[in-house]
Amino acid sequence: MIKNYFNQIIPDVEKSLHTSLTQGLNDDQVKKRREKYGNNAIASKKKTSMFMRFVDQFKDFMIIVLIIAALLSGVVAHEWTDAAIIMIVVILNAVLGVFQETRSEEAIDALKKMSTPNAHVRRNGTVLEIPSTEVVPGDIVLLEAGDVVPADLRLTVAKSLKIEESALTGESVPVDKSNETLQDKKVALADQINMAFSSTNVTYGRGEGIVIGTGMHTEVGKIATMLNNTDETDTPLKQNLNQLGKILTIMILAICAIVFVVGLITKRGTEPTDKLVIDMFLVAVSLAVAAIPEGLPAIVTIILALGTQTMATHKAIVRKLPAVETLGATDIICSDKTGTLTQNKMTVEKIYYRGRTHGTDHEVHADNPAILSMILANDTKIENGGNLLGDPTETSLIQYAFDQNIDVQNLLRNHPRIQEVPFDSERKLMSTINKYGDKYYVAVKGAPDQLLKRVTSVSINGQVSPITDEQKQDILAANQNMAKKALRVLGLAYKIVDKTYNDPTTDNVEQDLIFAGLVGMIDPERPEAKEAIKEAHSAGIRTVMITGDFQVTAQAIAERLGILKLGQDKRVITGAQLDELSDDYFKKHV
Template sequence: MAKKYYSQDIPGTLAEFGSDANHGISSAEAKKRLDQYGPNALAGKKKRSMFARFMDQFKDLMIIVLLVAAVLSGVVAQEWTDAGIILVVVLLNAVLGVIQEARSEAAIEALKDMSTPSARVRRDGAVIEVPSTDIVPGDVVLLEAGDVVPADLRLLVAESLKIEEAALTGESVPVEKSNETLQGEDIALGDRINMAYSSTNVTYGRGEGVVVATGMNTEVGNIAKMLNEADETDTPLKQNLNQLGKTLTYMILAICVVVFIIGVIRNPQHEPMNALLIDMFLTAVSLAVAAIPEGLPAIVTIILALGTQTMADHKAIVRKLPAVETLGATDIIASDKTGTLTQNRMTVEKVYYDGILHNASDDIDLNNHALITMLLANDTKIQGGGELLGDPTETALVQFGFHKDLPVNDFLAEHPRVQEVPFDSDRKLMSTVNRYDGQFMVAVKGAPDMLLERVKYVNINGELSEISAEQKKAILASNNEMAKQALRVLAMAYKVVAEPYADPTTDNVEQDLIFAGLVGMIDPERPEAKDAIAEAHRAGIRTIMITGDHQVTAQAIAERLGLVEK
């Protein structure tokens, strides 16, 4: 996307694309633009025909040498059996290579076709659902939690909208979005809060945006373009085989020339020169054919094919045979953190309540007001199959209840929400009012420092008392302790009221609260990643973690993974 739409206001962007926020574009105009811009899909490299792939197998120097040897064996030395054997070996090598490459391509295509998402757009003033491939610049797209952003959008509406952009930035924490025009010419992608980018995930809230780029013109399209244009380099094995082929060729030619010259000079049987030259030439050719290792390419191909099968058994697809041996020559492994070394899924690790910091594994029940607040002050949607949909931080809180084998669904059904004060980035809090035992419970969660300003009481082992300065100090100390462990900390508070509010606002709902506890979450490391790093270190391979996280967070994750010593 060449133009910087994040610094252009909404009216200017809509005018540029001939669109309207309330009506979008017409269906007829959408069809014209689809013809003009093409489908909203990423273009891959041009597919090579089976014949072209087959011919690629003969570009190896060793294969060329074998073909020359086969021709010389048959035509010059009249050794048609040897020539046939060499050709069979060469053809077998080529067929194995083509079959493996075709199987890998088929597997990759199957992965691409697993899902074809659709999107809701506003056309002719009505909201309709269309395949994401039919979206065009100027379309007004509607977003809500759970949606995949289908194209690059300049946001028109952002109601508590949060989007996870880990696919582009590597950051697992969703970005809070806004429709405000940004000032500046070179704003980093992760800071463009008024933009939504293709292939990212909406985790919270809702929004609307006008499409400013589709297909290969999107940010993810730029990444695909760089991948398509990347030069292919030979693997160490292929380089070594090429060097071996050259060395053998030069040595064999040199030896043949020496044998030919010595035979002509010595001429022990004093043959006529013409006959002698022919005999010595045939002798030299026979020596060359005998010296060439015809079985080497086939043996290498078979071994590599077995290697790709082993990789496939471990859920790894290898497109080209020689690539399977690359790991054996690896000195350094540099890996992204989010989703690769970590699970890209927030998980509760610590819970502070009753003045004590507990591990997530400790017992807790639904009489605990910290847990009650986690579940009630939460916008997570629980799907029929138990899948949790929403902001990763909020889904982690609900999942914590499920991990404790608690009847979360029944609890939420028994205590329905009647009012709410949505999250706001300025006050950093969200509140809900739920029915609770004939009364109404106000459940509040948010940043510890902001919430403590509104707390008047504290619940310790079921007993309420006015919160003291010492208790606030202890709470903040626990908050700091968890923050040093790279945990994201939220505070929980509540109060019980007799009836709902006539006008629920932060000024009346989020006042005189009872402190319930703190919860610390983290995107945990993958257990298999820790084992893989340890194995790499034992093999003498240096490991590097790439992340945009704060230094403290990165340090904590690196220590947990064993990348650095504690």
């Protein structure tokens, strides 16, 4: 398959994958491609059997020494009680290790057990719904809001399409997608706006795309390949125990050898030579068995097992017992941002109206045009119980209204939507026409710069007057101040009309608007993350944040969390800058 589909025109992609945008693949093509590429699924590392896991527990050097000691105790010294005790300790140690690993694997498997989503594909000219595992390269996939993208796609149609890619790129805001061909030969994953990637979520609009990669050939699959190919290294504790075991063994064997030789020399002639050799050998073996700390592996295992239980109470899964110890030897913590340090949930933080910027603790009433516009020009679905479904930006607006104790559902019932002009990535606006008594309320939200071009009036204290250049400058300054704090800013406007539109378009609906306000949102930091970073710094641990989000947003979050101090701009490195660093500079500075 050809790489860099993002810079190829759609007909070339269609031709290279031997498919048809209008007809899709036929049954024969699907069969051959399934045989060639297999299921559209992520392959995981082959699981180790329970027996092999049990055997692996005996590969530790100290355990091997203990087994040899047990054999010598029983066979040579006839100390079968000592031999039995040593073997019980060894077996209990192995059972504990296997038990912990199995529990961890079961917990991880439970996280993976998500229902396989279905995909809508065009085959033989007909749209079918099939399990996503049956999707093959060349399939034409249809996307709409709420879908999980089943494979990597080169988009051929994008109608107001937005896809949430935070799990893959770290971008906390859904990405506006397009079917345009990108000209650059090298484009970062997060900037490939004409591509849709497996396991990401469609939050708005609809689209179509040609499958260019499935299973392990997707971007998610590449990550899985890297994870499956990672080398397993021993923890510092395990290395130290192995080293201790070797040193003790050498010292014990040396001392036993000395005792054996000295005994032979000093007791020579007191008894027959063959009996003396056997007696001194038994003494040496008894000494070796007594000197070997057979309780050490069991004690270490029990302590680590207790550690994993403590971690489990804090909702942290530890896969391997010795991994607990590495937490105490940590020098640097590298963390993802979206969903780890932040809540992965857009939240309103500032609202600007009537010439002032307010925080979320400021009370806003339901009759405020800014509130009315953000609720009415909104496609969020409110489920029973108050669950919000839709674009994270839009759901944050409804949540803000909830937090202001506004009866959103009653407001929507009183002002039902009659018409709309859907969001478009080119004009960056969305408008709805809602019933408003015996008139109609036009609610508009979108990019502040685009909105201001269509604004002619401003509402202050319920009075509508023509907007002045000074007021426009104040609005732009408020927008800039929010943007500097890494807030995503939306403009809000409205107008009241006497009748609906015969043909609602941007040319007639989104003109002569009344400015209502601005609203600033961000994916806020987790409160516990800030405290954890502070604690890590007090312990001398460096914290590093890694994210695919915008540089300004990432820097603002890092400053709010305490990872960066104000003025440390040079410590923010983009992916492009990172690629240009030499290996020596990287090791020294990063």
